Amino acid sequence: MRSPRHQFALAGAFLWLAVSSPAQPVINTLAGYSGQGYTDGTANRARFFQPLGAAMDAAGNILVADTFNHTIRKVAPGGSVTTIAGLAGVSGSTDGAAGDARFNQPQGVAVDSSGNVYVGDTGNNTIRKITPGGIVSTLAGLPGVAGSSNGIAGAALFFQPAGLAADASGNIYVADYGNSTIRKITPSGAVSTLAGSAGNVGTNNGAGGNAQFNLPQGVAVDGSGNVYVADTANHAIRTISSGGVVSTMAGSPGSFGSGVGANARFYQPTGIAVDTNGNVFVADTLNHTIRQIAPGGAVSTIAGLAGAFGSVDGTNSNARFWNPSAVAVGAGGLVVVDTGNGTLRKVISSGPDWITTTLAGSPSSGNADGAGTDSRFFWPAGIAADGSNNLYVADTQNGTIRKVSPSGAVTTLAGLAGVFGSADGTGAAAQFLAPQGIATDSGGSVYIADTGNNTIRKITLTGDVSTLAGTPGMPGIADGTGSGAAFNQPQGIAVDSGGTIYIADTGSHTIRKMTSGGAVTTLAGLAGNPGSMDGTNSAARFNSPAGLATDSGGNIYVCDCFNHTIRLITPAGLVTTLAGLNGVWGNADDTNSAARFCRPLAVAIDGAGNLYVADSGNECIREIRPLGTNWVVTTVAGVPNASGSLDRPAASAQFNCPAGIAVDSGGFIYVADAGNNAIRVNKLLPPTLQVARLQAKAVLSWPLASPGFTVESTGPLPPTWSAVTNSVAVYGQNYVLTNDLASPAAFYRLHKP
Numbered sequence: 001m002r003s004p005r006h007q008f009a010l011a012g013a014f015l016w017l018a019v020s021s022p023a024q025p026v027i028n029t030l031a032g033y034s035g036q037g038y039t040d041g042t043a044n045r046a047r048f049f050q051p052l053g054a055a056m057d058a059a060g061n062i063l064v065a066d067t068f069n070h071t072i073r074k075v076a077p078g079g080s081v082t083t084i085a086g087l088a089g090v091s092g093s094t095d096g097a098a099g100d101a102r103f104n105q106p107q108g109v110a111v112d113s114s115g116n117v118y119v120g121d122t123g124n125n126t127i128r129k130i131t132p133g134g135i136v137s138t139l140a141g142l143p144g145v146a147g148s149s150n151g152i153a154g155a156a157l158f159f160q161p162a163g164l165a166a167d168a169s170g171n172i173y174v175a176d177y178g179n180s181t182i183r184k185i186t187p188s189g190a191v192s193t194l195a196g197s198a199g200n201v202g203t204n205n206g207a208g209g210n211a212q213f214n215l216p217q218g219v220a221v222d223g224s225g226n227v228y229v230a231d232t233a234n235h236a237i238r239t240i241s242s243g244g245v246v247s248t249m250a251g252s253p254g255s256f257g258s259g260v261g262a263n264a265r266f267y268q269p270t271g272i273a274v275d276t277n278g279n280v281f282v283a284d285t286l287n288h289t290i291r292q293i294a295p296g297g298a299v300s301t302i303a304g305l306a307g308a309f310g311s312v313d314g315t316n317s318n319a320r321f322w323n324p325s326a327v328a329v330g331a332g333g334l335v336v337v338d339t340g341n342g343t344l345r346k347v348i349s350s351g352p353d354w355i356t357t358t359l360a361g362s363p364s365s366g367n368a369d370g371a372g373t374d375s376r377f378f379w380p381a382g383i384a385a386d387g388s389n390n391l392y393v394a395d396t397q398n399g400t401i402r403k404v405s406p407s408g409a410v411t412t413l414a415g416l417a418g419v420f421g422s423a424d425g426t427g428a429a430a431q432f433l434a435p436q437g438i439a440t441d442s443g444g445s446v447y448i449a450d451t452g453n454n455t456i457r458k459i460t461l462t463g464d465v466s467t468l469a470g471t472p473g474m475p476g477i478a479d480g481t482g483s484g485a486a487f488n489q490p491q492g493i494a495v496d497s498g499g500t501i502y503i504a505d506t507g508s509h510t511i512r513k514m515t516s517g518g519a520v521t522t523l524a525g526l527a528g529n530p531g532s533m534d535g536t537n538s539a540a541r542f543n544s545p546a547g548l549a550t551d552s553g554g555n556i557y558v559c560d561c562f563n564h565t566i567r568l569i570t571p572a573g574l575v576t577t578l579a580g581l582n583g584v585w586g587n588a589d590d591t592n593s594a595a596r597f598c599r600p601l602a603v604a605i606d607g608a609g610n611l612y613v614a615d616s617g618n619e620c621i622r623e624i625r626p627l628g629t630n631w632v633v634t635t636v637a638g639v640p641n642a643s644g645s646l647d648r649p650a651a652s653a654q655f656n657c658p659a660g661i662a663v664d665s666g667g668f669i670y671v672a673d674a675g676n677n678a679i680r681v682n683k684l685l686p687p688t689l690q691v692a693r694l695q696a697k698a699v700l701s702w703p704l705a706s707p708g709f710t711v712e713s714t715g716p717l718p719p720t721w722s723a724v725t726n727s728v729a730v731y732g733q734n735y736v737l738t739n740d741l742a743s744p745a746a747f748y749r750l751h752k753p
Contacts, residue, residue: 034645035364
């Protein structure tokens with residue numbers, strides 16, 4: 001929909017599909033934890049789903065636009081989270097009281113001095129108002145109608161309005177993202193364009209309509225009526241004086257980066273706030289940092305480290321964020337909406353230091369061995385299965401190689417989380433740098449495309465790590481043996497039945513071949529020459545090839561990522577395009593070139609010769625089935641263009657940047673769901689590993705005799721509720737119980753203590 005992050009609509013309420021039918025495989029989380037979801041509760045018991053906006057009221061309550069839950073949430077000063085308007089998972093535009101109202105991907109939130117909450121209801125192209133009593137109305141705009149007209153109420157039109165701010169006089173300021181303008185709504189409801197010209201994107205400073213913005217997302221206002229704008233696509237912070245004149249406060253429009261002082265740069269900043277002392281705070285989203293602009297214009301980074309994402313509480317640059325999207329300031333300090341982690345963070349000044357803590361929500365990224373969802377990963381990008389159905393995972397941002405047993409027990413095979421390098425050695429003594437590709441051979445050895453080191457590594461059964469080819473820190477395109485070969489950011493790797501290794505050398509746009517003795521040659525493509533031509537060996541062209549798979553006949557299948565296609569290489573080196581159309585991205589199930597993909601990252605093959613593709617840009621798993629001389633593409637799991645983490649029957653399950661895929665000997669599909677930091681599987685798991693949430697009456701009977709479980713609910717339990725007489729539905733993240741007396745919006749969650 002918009003912005004540097006995935007912004008896709010979630011459709012409708014949750015529907016029940018029978019989990020016992022073999023025709024309806026269920027996507028479950030085998031290991032890791034997505035963190036995103038929906039739960040009211042206190043502190044780390046609460047869950048959000050990619051929240052994008054926040055504001056703080058006079059009492060210190062934080063109002064949150066929980067964007068992908070389509071709700072407005074409130075976080076009390078003590079950390080207790082409640083939902084004040086909307087129904088989680090259900091989009092719409094209905095006005096009404098609290099849970100009867102509906103929103104569609106709300107982003108901006110502002111609060112006036114009377115306690116009214118204003119919402120930039122982005123997907124509806126409207127501005128909504130919530131009274132202190134919880135009554136929701138549409139203040140301006142028409143649901144589903146995009147435009148730029150000024151006027152009153154429904155006569156005014158917006159185009160994906162994002163951030164909001166309220167001044168002391170009750171005026172509301174709107175970052176009208178799709179129009180690249182800043183709008184103003186008076187207390188009487190009159191809408192005008194304060195600065196910018198609708199559809200006229202640029203960097204010009206000046207007065208009113210002579211100024212230009214580029215997809216602004218954040219807006220703030222100080223006590224003197226000056227307006228501050230996070231001009232997102234311009235990578236700059238702009239100001240609008242009380243007289244309506246636009247100037248650039250910090251950054252260089254059109255130039256992104258980081259840095260401090262006069263040479264400071266930003267990278268798609270989206271959130272902005274100003275305190276009573278005139279300090280401006282910025283959520284610098286793609287730098288994963290929080291910036292401060294002092295009244296004199298000096299720019300500093302107060303929390304996080306540019307380019308380093310994660311979820312770590314700590315002081316100054318030791319803290320880590322993941323796509324922070326909004327900041328709010330008030331008596332309680334600075335609050336950050338940490339969108340990628342699905343959390344709210346607090347950043348407090350303590351002398352010269354800034355201390356970051358997590359206020360609400362629970363992040364998914366981390367490093368922990370353990371059983372099932374007790375384990376943690378950090379952007380797992382590659383996955384492979386061995387003959388015993390053990391899984392091996394390239395845990396990219398942890399710099400480690402993990403092993404997952406068939407029961408879901410996770411251990412670290414090699415590397416030490418957070419310690420990056422290129423050292424060979426055994427177990428934790430070895431070091432990796434952003435490994436992505438992973439494959440196994442028939443003898444149980446594991447092969448790694450160590451992307452950041454530009455090398456190919458091997459792990460033996462005893463855990464000994466060695467470098468087979470390439471030289472750490474020396475990217476290149478040379479054929480040769482061992483360290484005489486050079487690679488450029490290799491991402492994909494596969495091993496055939498004879499022990500020959502194939503590498504997708506992504507940065508050089510080639511497919512390389514390596515013998516068991518370490519001799520590397522270029523099988524297909526021409527180094528440094530991206531393209532899409534079919535042909536033999538160097539006559540063929542690729543564009544950032546990623547995942548690879550081999551079949552029993554020695555054919556190689558390639559995810560040609562930026563061509564959005566799946567390619568075939570015969571043993572002789574003849575390259576053809578199996579599915580998709582070169583350079584044309586989309587989402588379409590069809591045959592051969594009529595099918596469409598979007599940045600496919602990984603491919604695997606089952607015993608029957610069917611291909612499975614992690615179609616990352618579409619958030620789906622696709623199947624490519626041979627049918628005579630044709631290849632038929634269908635979507636077998638995931639909701640196209642709807643990122644999420646829901647464990648459900650395959651057709652309604654959700655993924656978040658699926659980056660790796662593997663098939664075991666039983667035909668089950670495993671997905672390295674990188675954005676969710678989880679390993680997913682298309683089968684029912686043992687009861688102790690199953691997880692789920694449901695907003696409908698359960699229809700699957702389940703015994704509830706396990707001792708030591710507790711129940712968490714969205715509201716008070718009905719007085720006749722009994723854990724013995726009620727039913728439970730099982731999908732993946734929790735056990736979910738419902739009761740005949742419960743409202744349709746309520747759910748109960750049975751979980752391990």
